[in-house]
Amino acid sequence: MKKGFLIGGGIIIIGLILELIVGPVKWEAFAWPVNGIVLVGFLTIILALFLLRKKIPAFRFIGTYQAAIPTLTYAVVLTIIMGLTKQTSDGTWLNSMLTFWPFVLIYVYMAVILGMVILRRHDIPFLLNHFGLFLAMTTATLGNADMQRLMMITNVGEIEWRALNQNGEVREMSLTVELKRFIMETYDDGSPKRFASEIQILTKSGKRIETTVDVNKPVEVEGWKIYQYGYDTQMGAMSQTSILELVRDPWLPAVYTGIYMMLAGAVCMFIFGNKKKNVNRKLSNCKSQ
Amino acid sequence: MITWEHFIYFAIAAVLFWIVGAWAAWKKKTVLAYTTTILGLIVLFSFILSMWMSLERPPLRTMGETRLWYSFFLPLAGIIVYSRWKYKWILSFSTILAFVFICVNLFKPEIHDKTLMPALQSPWFAPHVIVYMFAYAVLGASAVMAIFLLIRKKPLISELEMTDNLVYVGLAFMTVGMLFGALWAKEAWGHYWSWDPKETWAAITWFAYLIYIHYRQLPTHKPRWALWGLIISFVLLQICWWGINYLPSSVGTSVHVYSST
Numbered sequence: 001m002k003k004g005f006l007i008g009g010g011i012i013i014i015g016l017i018l019e020l021i022v023g024p025v026k027w028e029a030f031a032w033p034v035n036g037i038v039l040v041g042f043l044t045i046i047l048a049l050f051l052l053r054k055k056i057p058a059f060r061f062i063g064t065y066q067a068a069i070p071t072l073t074y075a076v077v078l079t080i081i082m083g084l085t086k087q088t089s090d091g092t093w094l095n096s097m098l099t100f101w102p103f104v105l106i107y108v109y110m111a112v113i114l115g116m117v118i119l120r121r122h123d124i125p126f127l128l129n130h131f132g133l134f135l136a137m138t139t140a141t142l143g144n145a146d147m148q149r150l151m152m153i154t155n156v157g158e159i160e161w162r163a164l165n166q167n168g169e170v171r172e173m174s175l176t177v178e179l180k181r182f183i184m185e186t187y188d189d190g191s192p193k194r195f196a197s198e199i200q201i202l203t204k205s206g207k208r209i210e211t212t213v214d215v216n217k218p219v220e221v222e223g224w225k226i227y228q229y230g231y232d233t234q235m236g237a238m239s240q241t242s243i244l245e246l247v248r249d250p251w252l253p254a255v256y257t258g259i260y261m262m263l264a265g266a267v268c269m270f271i272f273g274n275k276k277k278n279v280n281r282k283l284s285n286c287k288s289q
Numbered sequence: 290m291i292t293w294e295h296f297i298y299f300a301i302a303a304v305l306f307w308i309v310g311a312w313a314a315w316k317k318k319t320v321l322a323y324t325t326t327i328l329g330l331i332v333l334f335s336f337i338l339s340m341w342m343s344l345e346r347p348p349l350r351t352m353g354e355t356r357l358w359y360s361f362f363l364p365l366a367g368i369i370v371y372s373r374w375k376y377k378w379i380l381s382f383s384t385i386l387a388f389v390f391i392c393v394n395l396f397k398p399e400i401h402d403k404t405l406m407p408a409l410q411s412p413w414f415a416p417h418v419i420v421y422m423f424a425y426a427v428l429g430a431s432a433v434m435a436i437f438l439l440i441r442k443k444p445l446i447s448e449l450e451m452t453d454n455l456v457y458v459g460l461a462f463m464t465v466g467m468l469f470g471a472l473w474a475k476e477a478w479g480h481y482w483s484w485d486p487k488e489t490w491a492a493i494t495w496f497a498y499l500i501y502i503h504y505r506q507l508p509t510h511k512p513r514w515a516l517w518g519l520i521i522s523f524v525l526l527q528i529c530w531w532g533i534n535y536l537p538s539s540v541g542t543s544v545h546v547y548s549s550t
Contacts (some may be wrong), residue, residue: 001507065507069500076496083489083528086538098484140482149479187404194407215407216477227479247479255481259468266468270461274453274502 003061004070011109012074015102024099028145032250035142042138046115053116063116071110078103111138125272128265136258143251150246151229154179154197163246175221176202177244183212184237195231197242213244224248291339293398299336300391303329304384307364311381314371326368326380333361346405349418352531353398358419360390362426370430370458374451382433383426408544413473417466424462425530428498431455432523435516449512453505456519460498467491478544486539490529497522 030038053060061067082097089096097103114134118127150163154177161176181198196214201221203209211219218227230243249255306329313321337357340348348354367383370376434452438444470491471481482488501518504510533539534546 065503069503069507072496072500072503076493076500079489079493079496080525082484083486083493083533084536084538086542087484147480189404191404192407193404194410216411218476218479225479245479249480252475259471259481262464263468266461266464269457269464273457274450274505 001066001070004064004066004068005073007067008070008074008106008109011105012102015100015105018101018105019093024093024096025101025104027099030142030145032146035145039138039142042111043115046112046119049112050116050119062113063120068110068113068117071106071113074106075110078106107137107141125265125268128261128268132258132261132263132265134258136255136262139251139254139258143249143255146250148246148248152177152244152246154199154242154244156180156182156240159202173246174204175224177226178202179242180210182231182239182242184231184239186237196228197244199226199244201226218247223250290343291336292343293340295339296336296398297395299332300395303333304388304391305329306332307380307384307387310364310368311384314377314380317377322371322380323368326364326371330361330364330368333357337361346410347415349414350405350409353394355418355422356390356394358422359426360387360394362419362423363387363390363429366423366426366430366458370427370455374454376451379430382430386426386429386433408477411473411477413469413476417469417473420462420469421466424459424466425526427455427459427462428523428526431459432520435519435523439513439516439520444512444516449505449515452516452519453502456498456501460495460502463495463498467495485545486533486536486543487529487545490525490533494522494526494529497525 049059049062053063078097078100081094082103085094085097087095087097093100111134114130114137118131118134121127121130148165150165150171150173152160152163152173154160156179159176159178161173162170163173165171178200179197180200183194183196183198184192185194187193194214196212198212199210201207201209201211201219203222205222207221209219209221213219213226213228215228218225220226225247227245227247228242229245232239232241235241306325310322310324310326310329313319313325337348340354340357348357363383363386364380367379370379431452434448434455438448438452470488474483474488475481497518501515501522504518505515528536533543539546
């Protein structure tokens with residue numbers, strides 16, 4: 001295990017050096033096709049490490065518990081630091097952990113370890129848990145740059161086709177939205193019970209859709225999910241404005257495949273529990289004799 | 290109409306049933322243990338259901354409401370573990386813990402108003418929180434087991450495996466709770482994972498338990514270290530559950546803090 005902790009420590013030092021030289025990780029640079037190329041490269045490296053593991057002992061080590069446990073420990077410690085510091089766009093390295101090289105590299109190394117053990121082991125519950133996590137982690141991270149989150153401010157009776165991205169720049173959409181009616185219901189104390197937008201969507205292909213967007217009930221149109229985001233809070237129930245969020249995430253099916261695999265893996269974990277315990281018991285018996 | 294004021298009657302009845310169940314388990318009166326524990330569960334669950342109806346929403350929003358579920362799930366987890374592995378002490382343990390949570394709710398109930406903000410009105414709400422509460426209950430059992438084994442000089446292999454079983458069940462539920470949360474977050478907030486403080490601490494807790502189960506697989510591991518790891522994991526779980534409400538890093542930034550409204 002000492003070796004594992006030393007390697008993890010080395011990765012963190014490399015991360016710190018990178019942070020000093022090139023600055024924080026620029027995730028937006030990973031937009032398609034860069035993320036696709038990086039993913040292929042990453043998988044190739046893992047496969048190469050796996051195939052060369054018999055010749056090079058250091059590579060074999062990557063797929064062991066002695067490598068995995070220290071890495072998980074480093075990941076927990078770094079994530080605790082993240083949980084204890086306010087995450088803001090400005091501030092120290094620790095305030096933007098998601099772009100902090102040591103944090104990113106430790107998680108990448110964890111993905112490498114996952115990749116190595118996936119190639120080695122073949123029982124299904126094990127694969128569901130480990131491959132599911134590998135798939136969800138890598139595709140969520142690499143796909144993040146391709147995710148679009150736009151705000152569309154709609155007014156009753158007006159047709160809107162523009163939306164603002166996260167940097168406040170105006171984007172023209174391939175669909176238009178007309179707010180027919182803004183619905184607001186409140187509790188007796190005035191707090192919101194429901195707010196929703198009756199809208200008419202017109203797509204480029206000429207489809208006309210009449211629908212209602214509620215909080216927790218987004219509408220999906222041609223790869224976009226439309227969410228009820230906000231309204232004119234000063235006007236409250238009388239608001240004539242509704243703010244919609246339009247989200248597109250082309251990598252979502254891959255992430256969801258990973259999530260569903262992990263769900264199935266959790267069911268297996270509940271049913272079968274620890275399958276290796278008999279092996280362990282034998283080992284401990286051997287030791288004590 | 291059943292309200293919070295009636296809780297004490299249900300609570301006393303449920304706890305009495307569970308005490309009889311715990312005693313019966315010690316005395317190896319299995320049938321009696323099952324019957325009384327389940328009767329206690331029915332009593333408490335009928336209160337939860339009545340609250341659900343009178344509040345016109347699932348009672349899952351405030352800390353007091355989640356404690357209600359927690360005190361329901363502890364004996365439920367206890368009876369499942371009892372039926373599976375026949376540990377005669379488990380029902381005493383689950384009864385004591387459930388009693389503690391019931392007392393907290395009796396002496397420090399939190400306001401149970403009717404409002405439920407739109408963000409929480411979702412079919413995901415109940416499964417997400419209920420599955421998590423069940424996980425917390427089972428992992429709480431494993432933490433107490435760890436303390437018990439650490440106090441004793443040398444834990445038996447069978448006792449360590451018993452602890453492992455609890456962690457596997459707890460971790461399975463925790464994983465489901467977390468992933469249900471991710472699927473819900475996509476529907477409610479547009480993204481399945483946003484590193485909100487609650488999510489960050491959920492990841493921390495999840496990884497901490499992963500360390501435990503991986504470390505236990507290591508043939509050369511030290512059982513006492515593993516047990517300490519389990520206690521630390523449970524402390525992290527507490528931060529995730531209610532501690533973040535007091536952490537300066539998450540106050541005002543977490544979308545998961547609902548009870549203050």
